[in-house]
Amino acid sequence: MSDATTSQPASQPAPLTPEQARATIRSRAFLVLLGFTAVIGVIVSVASWCFLELVHQIQQEVFTHLPHALGYPHGPPTWWPLPVLAIAGAIVAVAIARLPGGGGHIPARGLAAGAPPSLADLPGVLLAGMATIGLGLVLGPEAPLLALGSGLAAAAIRMARRDAPNQLVTVVAAAGSFAAISFVFSSPLIAAVIIIEVAGIGGPRLPILMLPGLLAAGIGSLVSLGIGAFTGLSSSAYALQVLEMPSFDHLRFGNFAWTIALSLAIAVVTFAIMRGGAITLRLVAPRPFVWLPLVGLVIAGLAIAFSQIAGKTVDDVLFSGQDQLPSLVSHAGAYSLGALALLLVCKGAAYSLSLGSFRGGPTFPAIFLGAAGGIMASRLPGFPMTAAVAVGIAASVVAVLKLPLTAVVTATVLTAKSGVATEPLIIVAAVVALVATEVIAARVDGAPASPAPAPQVTVAGP
Numbered sequence: 001m002s003d004a005t006t007s008q009p010a011s012q013p014a015p016l017t018p019e020q021a022r023a024t025i026r027s028r029a030f031l032v033l034l035g036f037t038a039v040i041g042v043i044v045s046v047a048s049w050c051f052l053e054l055v056h057q058i059q060q061e062v063f064t065h066l067p068h069a070l071g072y073p074h075g076p077p078t079w080w081p082l083p084v085l086a087i088a089g090a091i092v093a094v095a096i097a098r099l100p101g102g103g104g105h106i107p108a109r110g111l112a113a114g115a116p117p118s119l120a121d122l123p124g125v126l127l128a129g130m131a132t133i134g135l136g137l138v139l140g141p142e143a144p145l146l147a148l149g150s151g152l153a154a155a156a157i158r159m160a161r162r163d164a165p166n167q168l169v170t171v172v173a174a175a176g177s178f179a180a181i182s183f184v185f186s187s188p189l190i191a192a193v194i195i196i197e198v199a200g201i202g203g204p205r206l207p208i209l210m211l212p213g214l215l216a217a218g219i220g221s222l223v224s225l226g227i228g229a230f231t232g233l234s235s236s237a238y239a240l241q242v243l244e245m246p247s248f249d250h251l252r253f254g255n256f257a258w259t260i261a262l263s264l265a266i267a268v269v270t271f272a273i274m275r276g277g278a279i280t281l282r283l284v285a286p287r288p289f290v291w292l293p294l295v296g297l298v299i300a301g302l303a304i305a306f307s308q309i310a311g312k313t314v315d316d317v318l319f320s321g322q323d324q325l326p327s328l329v330s331h332a333g334a335y336s337l338g339a340l341a342l343l344l345v346c347k348g349a350a351y352s353l354s355l356g357s358f359r360g361g362p363t364f365p366a367i368f369l370g371a372a373g374g375i376m377a378s379r380l381p382g383f384p385m386t387a388a389v390a391v392g393i394a395a396s397v398v399a400v401l402k403l404p405l406t407a408v409v410t411a412t413v414l415t416a417k418s419g420v421a422t423e424p425l426i427i428v429a430a431v432v433a434l435v436a437t438e439v440i441a442a443r444v445d446g447a448p449a450s451p452a453p454a455p456q457v458t459v460a461g462p
Contacts (some may be wrong), residue, residue, distance in 0.1 A: 001073045012052065013329070018147075021115050030211075030344035032210055033168075033171070033172075033212055034211065034215055036157070036160070036172065037153075037172060037175040037212035037215055037216045038215055038216065039214055039304055040152075040153045040157075040172060040175055040176055040179065041137060041175065041178075041179040041215065041216030042451060043152060043153075043156065044148070044149045044152055044176045044179040044180050044216065045155060045179050045180075046184055047107050047148055047149075047152055047180075048145055048148060048149065048179070048180045048183040048184070049183065050441040051126065051129075051141070051144065051145065051148060051182070052141060052145075052184060054130060054134070055129075055130055055133050055141065056132040056134075058095050058134030058135065059134055059136070059319070062078075062084055062134070062136075063076055063080070063084075063136070063315075064134060064318060067080060067165055073217055078304055078307070078308070079304070081136060081299075081314055081318060082297055082299035082300045082301070083303075083419060084135050084136060084300070085135060085136060085137065085297060085299055085300040085318075086293040086294075086296045086297050086300075087131065087135065087293075087296075087305070088131045088135035088136070088137055088296050088358070089291075089292030089293035089294070089295060089296035089297075089358075089369050090289070090292065090293050091127065091128075091131035091135075091290075092128045092131050092132055092292055092357075092358050092359060093292045093293070094127075095124045095125075095127045095128035095131070095230070095359070096124075096128065096288050096292075096359070097154065097288050097289065098129065099123060099124030100118075100120045100121045100123075100124055100150065101118075101120070101121030101122070101124040101125050101358040102124070103125060103127075103128035104117070104121075104124070104125035104129065104143060104144060104147050104359045105143045105146070105147065105359070106127055106275035106281060106356075106359070107139055107277070107279050107354070107355045107357040107358075107359070107360055107361060107362045108274065108281045108356045108362075110144065110362060110400065110401055110402060111142065111146075111194075111361060111362060111363060111401050111403075112271035114155040115176075115212075116147075116151045116153070116173040116176075117147050117150070117151040118151065119155050120152065121146065121147075121150075121151065122148065122151050122372065125144055125147045125148070125151075125359070126144060126147075126148065126239055128144075128358070128359035129141065129143070129144030129359055129360055130144075131358075132354070132358040132359050132360045133319075133320060135320070135358050136303075136319055137296070137319075137350075137358045137360065138299065138317070138319065138320065138347065138351040138353075138354040138356045139320055139351075139355070139358055139360025139361060139362065139365065140184075140320035140322065140355050140360055140362070140363050140364030140365060140425070141184055141320065141364075141365075142184060142185075142194075142361035143168065143359070143360055143361035143362075143363060144359070144360065144361070144363070144369055145180040145181055145183065145184055145361075146180060146181060146361075147235045147459060148176075148180055148314075149173075149178070149179055149180025149181070150173040150174070150176050150177045150180075150456075151173075151176075152176055153172045153174075153176025153177075153179075153216075153350045154169050154172065154173040154176070156172070156176075157169055157172040157173075168438045171212055172212070173323075174195060175212040175215070175216040176216065177191075177195055178187050178191050178192065178195055178216050179191075179216040179217035181194055185410075189409065189413070190406070190409055190410055190413060193403075193405050193406050193409045194403065194406050196405070197401075197403040197404075197405055197406050198403065199441065202385065207359065211383065216462070240265045241326055241450075242386070242413065242414060242415075242416055242417050242418070243325070243326060243329050243371075243389070243414050243415060243418075243426065244326070244329070244330060244417065245329060245385060245386040245389065245415065245417070245418045246279035246384070246385065246386050246418065247386070247418055247421050248386035248387050248390075248417050248418050248421050248422055249419045249421050250382055250421060251424065251425070252382065253423050254381075254382035254383070255382070255384075255425055256293060256424075256425065256428060257388055258377065258382065258383040258387075258388070258391075259387070259391045259428050259429050259432070260373070260381060260428065261424045262373065262377045262388065262391050262429070263391065263394075263395040263428070263429045263432040263433040263436065264374055264432060264436050265373070266370060266392060266396050266399060266433055266438035267395065267399050267432070267433045267434075267437045267440065268436070268440065269348065269436030270366070270395075270396055270399035270400055270433075270437065271399070271437055271440045271441065271444075272352075272353070273348050273351055273352040273400075274352075274355065274399075274400065275357070275444075276349075276352035276357040277351075277352050277353075277354075277355030278351070278354075278356060279356065279419035280295070280336075280352065280355065280356025280357055281355075281356035282356075283356070284356060286355050291357065292357055292358070295353050295354075295357045295358075298353060299317075299350040299353055299354065300318075300402070301316070302317055302346040302347075302349055302350045302450070303316075303317035303318045303346065303350065305346065306342055306343060306347075309342060310335075310338075310339040310342050310343065311339075312322035312335075312339065312343075316328070316343055316373050317343070317346045317347045317350055318350070319366050320361075320364040320365055320368075321347075321364050321367060321368025321369070322364045322367070322368070324368065325367065325368050325371055328368070328371060328372060328375070329371060329375070329389060330445070332375045332378070332385060337376065337379060340372060340375060340376040341376065343372055344354070344369060344372055344373060344376070345419040347365070347368070347369060347372070348369060351365045351369065352365075362398070362400050362401070363397065363401065366396045366397050366399070366400040366401070367393050367396065367397060367410070367414070369396055370389075370392035370393040370394070370395060370396025370397065371389050371392055371393055372386035372392070373392040373396065374389035374390070374391055374392025375388065375391065375392075377391075377392065378450075386415065386418045386419075386422060387421075387422055387425055387432075388428050389414040389415065390411050390412075390414075390418075390422040390425060390429075391411075391422075391425050391426065391428075391429040391457040392429075393407075393409070393410065393411040393414060393415075394427075394429040394430045394433070395407075395429040395430065395433035396406045396433075397410055398413065398429075398430045398433050398434045398436070398437075399436075399437045402434065402437070404430045404434050407426075407430045407433075407434075408426055408427055411425055411426045411430075420445055
């Protein structure tokens, strides 16, 4: 057999042994790297705060202050989302078709790591993200933040050391991703788990990536507290918060039976949503200037229809959901079964359309829809709301992202104030929903359920 068929490609680094990993961590160069990533954590956290605060201010100006200035003191009129979301479609179309970077990651393909964007790509990515999230489309900020964190970090290391090897650039870029994601999830732990699973890393290389990343994320969390104290602006307006729900301390057999049933139902619905996003992507990609404003109008129509029929606000259907989630859970009794079912239909359809058209992250709407599905399921006998919401969040996140540990940690952290009895149900929900999603995809497509081919990961692992 020739050398061409037996040797490794030159671009692949040799496997790292545990001894080499420990020696790397003890080295002076690694300590310098930790110091550099701490600085990166500060830079990326400030940039992430600016992005999130700007998005929040856009939402406030467009949906609160501008209607008031135009003579609507009691809030925007019923038709207000129609022009706003059409304008959002036009802006995102410009970012996709006219600016470098194509507007960033396509959310219909899940949440994937890739090469960090260049500085030239970031304006288009951030413009698409701000227009999508700030003007009310049903996507979250985590994908633009990943791009912002990794892009700034990679640019910083290249400026500091022009001959920086690719392995060093990827480690520093991953640290930037950690810092950015931890800002919006309010948790370095969730950020760490997401990066580990998105990148598929492990083995001896894991601590070499994790230590700089956790340091950057921890520094980023500290910076977020400092910025809030200095400016008087709180990240609670856009960051996930632990949910206030009744205590759940006693497991029963019926809880597991309902958990399996709800997880299967969520897997089916989520598969339909993601498939709808893929179909939308194929439709709108060739002509974004035509289709994106039209899709925006359809999403606005769904929000208006829900508001008029259910007697609720359009905000329940619009936006990514993290702002509305605490209110939905705390006022769950104010939603009838019909209103919850209509919310799932309208927001699910709006989410599916947004996945294939606009730019943002797929995680937060999945959390909101999972919680809404859990509230609806809690009307069943023997399925308390706390357990049902925890199960719904875990099942929906894993069905969208295909990241079971991320789903388990996210659901556990969000329901942490309600006791530890939900944890076994969360784990069962994540496993059942992931397996069910893969089985459904195999039967429909004859292939695994991955939303896109496995990415070539360069951000999160040397």
